[in-house]
């Protein structure tokens with residue numbers, strides 16, 4: 449497992465060819481502290497999943513450059529259209545001439561093809577895309593946790609589910625990859641911020657994700673997690689069905 453750390457932003461290989469880039473935001477800058485994570489899939493067609501907000505672009509691109517040239521990026525993918533997911537999208541498209549935005553069809557229709565420097569490559573629900581050794585599959589999950597265009601990306605070879613804002617953990621000090629519980633910390637975050645939509649399709653959508661039987665969950669905020677991903681997704685669905693955590 450390769451690890452390097454620069455200016456507080458660190459990059460760690462959490463599965464074969466999959467790197468978690470994480471920038472801690474201390475409590476002095478954001479109450480309770482927080483992290484913004486991106487995932488780099490190093491392959492023949494390199495994918496950056498989540499661009500990070502524009503303000504973090506210099507740090508994120510420097511971290512990528514420790515693994516591969518930023519101009520070689522082929523896809524800039526994201527779960528839904530928010531600044532921490534895709535704020536620096538155009539900065540990366542400007543630097544990487546072959547890069548395309550990678551998202552779901554709703555995101556392309558509602559936002560991306562209007563805002564991005566180049567047209568998006570949109571994946572249909574269940575559609576797969578080969579990056580070389582790695583193959584990613586798009587899974588539509590409208591409004592889970594939020595946004596009509598929301599979806600998540602599963603990487604087959606490493607059984608990694610890039611689960612975006614699901615299992616968001618507060619705080620700015622996290623291990624890159626943990627087997628410790630992340631459900632209670634993310635439920636505590638939900639109790640404070642109520643960032644989940646009130647969709648009635650929680651069980652059905654969680655089951656779509658659980659059907660991939662992920663071994664690693666690539667969380668966008670907090671530690672990545674290793675374990676029985678299907679079981680944890682079903683536990684989350686049960687909790688979402690109940691009252692909001694205190």
Ligand SMILES: [Fe+2]
Nearest residue numbers: 528530594613
């Ligand atoms: Fe979000």
Ligand SMILES: [Fe+2]
Nearest residue numbers: 532533613668
């Ligand atoms: Fe996010």
